[in-house]
Amino acid sequence: MILNDLLGSDVRDSDGGRLGEVSDARFALDGTPGQLLSDARLVGIVVSPRTAASFLGYERLGITQPWPVAQLLRWWHRGSFLVLWEDIARMDPDAVYLRPGYAAYEVGLQR
Amino acid sequence: MKRLLGVALGILTAIGGFVDIGDLVTNAVVGSRFGVSLVWVVAVGVVGICLFANMSGRVAAVSGRATFEVIRERLGPRAGLANLAASFLINLMTVTAEIGGIALALQLASGVSYMLWIPMAMLAVWLVIWRVKFSIMENVTGLLGLSLVVFAVALFLLKPDWGALAGQAFAPSVPGSEGPAVYWYYAIALFGAAMTPYEVFFFSSGAVEEGWRVKDLIQSRLNVLLGFPLGGFLSVAIAACSAVVLLPAGISVTTLSQVALPVAQAGGQLALAVLILGVVAATFGAALETTLSSGYTLAQFFGWSWGKFRRPARAARFHMAMIVCLLAGVTVLSTGVDPILVTEYSVVFSAIALPLTYLPILIVANDPQYMGEHVNGRVVNILGLLYLVIILTASLAAIPLMVVTGAGA
Amino acid sequence: MRKQPPPLRKPPEVAGRLLDAQLHLLDRQLLDVDGVPVTTIDDLELSGPEHDEPIPEGAEAPRITALLTGPVLGTRIFGGRPPSNRLIRIPWSDVAEVGTVLRLGVKGESLDALWVERWLRDRVIGRIPGGSHDPE
Numbered sequence: 170m171i172l173n174d175l176l177g178s179d180v181r182d183s184d185g186g187r188l189g190e191v192s193d194a195r196f197a198l199d200g201t202p203g204q205l206l207s208d209a210r211l212v213g214i215v216v217s218p219r220t221a222a223s224f225l226g227y228e229r230l231g232i233t234q235p236w237p238v239a240q241l242l243r244w245w246h247r248g249s250f251l252v253l254w255e256d257i258a259r260m261d262p263d264a265v266y267l268r269p270g271y272a273a274y275e276v277g278l279q280r
Numbered sequence: 281m282k283r284l285l286g287v288a289l290g291i292l293t294a295i296g297g298f299v300d301i302g303d304l305v306t307n308a309v310v311g312s313r314f315g316v317s318l319v320w321v322v323a324v325g326v327v328g329i330c331l332f333a334n335m336s337g338r339v340a341a342v343s344g345r346a347t348f349e350v351i352r353e354r355l356g357p358r359a360g361l362a363n364l365a366a367s368f369l370i371n372l373m374t375v376t377a378e379i380g381g382i383a384l385a386l387q388l389a390s391g392v393s394y395m396l397w398i399p400m401a402m403l404a405v406w407l408v409i410w411r412v413k414f415s416i417m418e419n420v421t422g423l424l425g426l427s428l429v430v431f432a433v434a435l436f437l438l439k440p441d442w443g444a445l446a447g448q449a450f451a452p453s454v455p456g457s458e459g460p461a462v463y464w465y466y467a468i469a470l471f472g473a474a475m476t477p478y479e480v481f482f483f484s485s486g487a488v489e490e491g492w493r494v495k496d497l498i499q500s501r502l503n504v505l506l507g508f509p510l511g512g513f514l515s516v517a518i519a520a521c522s523a524v525v526l527l528p529a530g531i532s533v534t535t536l537s538q539v540a541l542p543v544a545q546a547g548g549q550l551a552l553a554v555l556i557l558g559v560v561a562a563t564f565g566a567a568l569e570t571t572l573s574s575g576y577t578l579a580q581f582f583g584w585s586w587g588k589f590r591r592p593a594r595a596a597r598f599h600m601a602m603i604v605c606l607l608a609g610v611t612v613l614s615t616g617v618d619p620i621l622v623t624e625y626s627v628v629f630s631a632i633a634l635p636l637t638y639l640p641i642l643i644v645a646n647d648p649q650y651m652g653e654h655v656n657g658r659v660v661n662i663l664g665l666l667y668l669v670i671i672l673t674a675s676l677a678a679i680p681l682m683v684v685t686g687a688g689a
Numbered sequence: 690m691r692k693q694p695p696p697l698r699k700p701p702e703v704a705g706r707l708l709d710a711q712l713h714l715l716d717r718q719l720l721d722v723d724g725v726p727v728t729t730i731d732d733l734e735l736s737g738p739e740h741d742e743p744i745p746e747g748a749e750a751p752r753i754t755a756l757l758t759g760p761v762l763g764t765r766i767f768g769g770r771p772p773s774n775r776l777i778r779i780p781w782s783d784v785a786e787v788g789t790v791l792r793l794g795v796k797g798e799s800l801d802a803l804w805v806e807r808w809l810r811d812r813v814i815g816r817i818p819g820g821s822h823d824p825e
Contacts, residue, residue, distance in 0.1 A: 170740065171757065171776075172710055172733040173765050186692035193712065198787075199705030200752055205785040205794045207705055209753040211735065215709065218691060230712075234646040235661045238639075238668075250694050253701075254750045262740050273694035278707060343789050345718070352729060353716045357765045360716070410817075413824045583718050583729030583758075585806065592820040594725070596810035599820075650789055 174262060180216045183258065183269040191265060192217035195251065213253040214265065215276055217246055230278060249276045287502055293422025294507020299514050300566030301381035302374070302473040302627045304559065305620055307515045308539040310466050311522025312532045316445055317452040319516050321467045325474025326512035328667050330504050332475065332638060333483045335645045335656070335664070337500050340487035343650040347484040347641060348580035350650075354640045363636045364581045368574060370633055371478050373626040375570045376609040379405065380619020381563035384536040389556045395614070402610045405567045409602060414489045414588045421565030427558030431517040434546035440524040448523075465681040465688045468674045469624065472631030474512065475671075478573040480637055485576040489589050494654065521546075534620060575602040625687070632678045634671045642668060708787060718790045719756065719779070721797030727779070728802045730791065732757040732765060734778060753781045756791070758802050777801050 172194060180188045193215040200208025233239050256271035310318050336347050345353075348367075352360040382405075383397035390397075408417055454463040492500065522533060525542035533539055536559070544552045572588070579586035579598045586598040613619065642664050645656045656664065682688075708714060710733060719727045735751040738744050759777035764770055779802055785794035797803055814820045 170735050170737065170751075171761070171770075172715075172735060173761070174740075174770070175735075176711070182692060188692055188694055194710045196708045196710065196714075196753060197703045197705045198708065199703060203782045205782065206787070209708060209781065210705075211751045212703060212707065216694070230647075230649075232647060234656060235642055235665055238643065238665075239646070250697055251700055255747075257744060259743050260738055260740060268746075271695075273697050274700040275697045278709065278712075345789060349718050349729075353718075356711070356716055357731070357762060361766055411819050411822075411824055579726075580718075581729070583726055585726040588824055591823050592817070593810050593815045596806050596814040599814050600809050 170260070175214070175260065175265070178260075178262075179264040180214070180252070180267065181264050182267050182271065185266075188267075189216045189218040189248075191215070192246075192249065211254050213251050213274075214257070216250055216252055216273075218248040219245065250274060251276050287499055289419060289423075290499060290503035291507045291510075292426060293419050294503045295510040295514065296422035296425030296428070296562065297418070297565055297569070298508055298511020299425065299428055299518075299562050300374075300476075300569075301377050301563050301619075301623050302476060302630070303515050304381070304518060304539060304562070305533070305536075305623045306466075306469050306473040306627050307518040308522045308526075308533045309624070310470055311519035312526035312538070313458060314455055314463060314466060315523040315527050316449045316516070316520050317455065318463070318467055318470055319449040319519065320452055321470040322474060322512050322515050322519070324670065325471045326509050327663075328471075328670070329475045329479060330508050331660070331663055331667060332480055332641065333504050333508070334501060335660070336480050336484040336641050337487050337492070337504070338497060338654060339641060339644055339650060340484040341492040341497055341500070342494055342652065342654045343644075344488060345644075345650065346488050346576065346580055347481050347637060348577045349583075350644045351637065351640045352581050354643060360581060363633075364577060366633045366636060367477055367481070367577055370476075370626060370629045371481075371570055371574045371577065372605060372608060373622055373629065374476065374478055375567060375574060375605055376612045377619055377623040377626050378563045378567035378570055379606075379609050380613050380622060381536070382560055382567060383613075384619060385556050385559040385563060388537055388540060389553075389560075394619075395616075398610055398613050401564075401567070402606050405564065405571060406603065406606055408568055409571060409588070410592060410599070414486070417568060417588075418486070418565075421561050421568065424561030425558060425565055427554050428514050428518075428562060430543055430547065430551050430554045430558060431514060431521050434543040434551060435517050435520050435524070437546040438521070438524050438542065440520070445520060445523070459685075461681055462685045462688055464677065465628075465685045468631045468678050468681065469627045469688070471674050472627040472629070472634070472678075474515070475634060476627070476630040477633055477637045478570050478630075480641070481573040481576050482569045485572070485580075485587075489587055491589075536620065571602050571605055574605040575599070628678055628682060628687075631674050633675070635668070635675050638668065638671050706787075713787060714756075714791070719758075719793065720790055721793045721800075722785070722795055723797075724792075725797050727793065727797045727800060728758040730756050730758065731762040734776070754778075755780050756784070 176191055178191045191214050195212040196209040197212045198207045198209055200210040250273040256268050258268045259266040340346055351363055379401050382401040383394035386397040387394035454460050521542035540555055543555045575598045578601045584597045585595045592599045644650050648655055715730055717730050719730055721727050733753050734755040734757055736754050737751040755778035757776050760775045783793050783795050786792040
């Protein structure tokens with residue numbers, strides 16, 4: 170499939186309740202080592218309760234400047250969370266369904 | 281010694297390269313209608329372009345990424361395309377205005393109608409873009425553009441009442457003959473002329489063309505911080521000349537010969553000749569910069585190979601795009617539209633589109649992924665934010681003011 | 690009414706580098722092995738899953754199979770879906786480095802992504818005198 174089909178889809182839990190939209194897809198470079206880079210494996214999807222536009226990633230990158238632009242954008246994306254691939258039950262063209270009892274994780278990228 | 285020469289050359293070309301047809305026309309128009317009561321806007325605009333050019337130059341030198349690559353990457357394809365469309369159209373308007381400016385200056389020199397000069401001006405611009413090295417192109421047009429100092433000389437020869445001029449400049453008020461809406465409309469036009477977005481596309485792409493690294497940043501900062509304010513000083517001299525000669529005579533500028541009138545009156549034929557040389561160099565330089573900027577923005581949005589440091593065959597789409605832009609500009613001019621009018625609109629539209637380029641640069645200049653330790657300092661961010669507010673205000677106020685004033689009529 | 694997720698947990702540790710598609714891959718410049726721009730990355734192709742089919746528990750996670758460019762950009766802007774034979778693919782196995790730009794480990798010359806560039810070079814720009822010389 171094409172990533173753009175996924176971005177912006179609704180995210181629903183197993184009862185069909187709407188949680189938000191897919192704002193990004195997270196990959197890890199830990200798949201089968203290739204000649205140059207390892208395979209990029211889908212770790213999970215970032216769900217934003219408000220908007221699909223992953224605007225500049227302020228909610229994930231811990232950047233606080235320039236004030237107050239950074240703060241505004243972070244606030245706009247408050248409530249974003251990560252859902253792992255293992256908890257995804259179906260990916261339809263217009264919605265992603267999660268498994269019952271899925272777990273939600275913090276979206277921050279810095280460790 | 282060689283290094284010092286390099287610094288001096290950089291500053292001189294920054295001065296000569298600062299003024300283009302937009303600054304020439306807008307300052308002369310404003311001077312002839314409002315005296316020097318809008319000089320403060322030039323100061324605000326010059327500080328703004330220093331800040332903005334410095335930031336985009338730093339991003340380019342540290343990350344190797346020019347402005348429109350950053351815009352696409354940060355704003356995504358949708359907002360990026362909207363931004364490209366707006367920037368590109370304004371750029372095309374400016375290309376048109378600059379080529380018209382070259383032709384008008386040649387008409388002033390030769391008496392031959394500017395319509396006949398247009399194809400030759402276009403061909404000359406294209407040949408330089410096609411064959412001449414970036415640094416030579418920049419230095420020659422910048423140095424010849426310094427001839428515009430003749431405006432400052434003319435101002436002295438005109439022996440104005442300096443006290444009255446200073447009083448007007450430092451305690452500005454709307455002249456009785458004009459309404460406040462028109463005053464603010466021209467304030468935005470002047471601001472747009474000083475801070476045209478193409479200068480930033482050009483500056484950051486030029487940094488990549490010349491292969492700037494972090495160590496070159498000091499020199500680039502010197503060029504900007506000394507060159508642009510001195511260029512701004514030329515702008516003020518243009519406005520002051522009009523204010524001294526044209527305002528009392530009740531002439532409001534609508535042609536290039538009226539822009540030149542105060543210089544001719546003060547310094548005669550010789551001064552006029554120097555002026556024409558300066559105008560040709562300044563508009564020619566700006567025509568090169570805007571044409572290249574059209575190519576830069578398109579190529580950087582779509583990820584094409586670009587740059588004058590490559591031979592044309594190694595950046596085929598980039599060169600093709602510029603050829604098409606030049607032809608489009610000449611087509612517009614061949615309809616007989618007044619280049620001065622195109623200029624007056626282009627500076628206002630520049631002001632309207634400014635936030636689109638400014639915000640992504642401000643954001644990326646704070647992103648350690650791109651900038652490492654060279655992210656914006658506190659002072660730059662405070663200034664940057666202040667200017668974000670000014671730029672947004674000017675942008676939002678421009679269209680209502682344009683409607684209310686009938687574009688400053 | 691929007692439902693709330695369960696309380697957020699700390700994400701599990703992952704061995705390799707993490708890349709968020711929008712943040713680190715999409716809309717970045719792609720350079721070939723010699724540093725020549727190839728394209729901007731317009732979209733990504735994944736190895737799965739199929740639409741409208743339940744994903745079995747324990748299914749292997751999809752991988753990025755290719756970077757996409759070309760008409761797919763239009764669909765990202767205006768919506769819709771390009772026919773898959775119109776996609777221009779650059780296989781992930783050719784990607785050598787991911788930074789503020791992506792670098793390929795191969796030369797761009799042979800890539801489908803550059804056909805317009807080659808066509809214009811061979812038919813137009815390369816034929817104008819001086820087009821194949823360095824500027825002076």
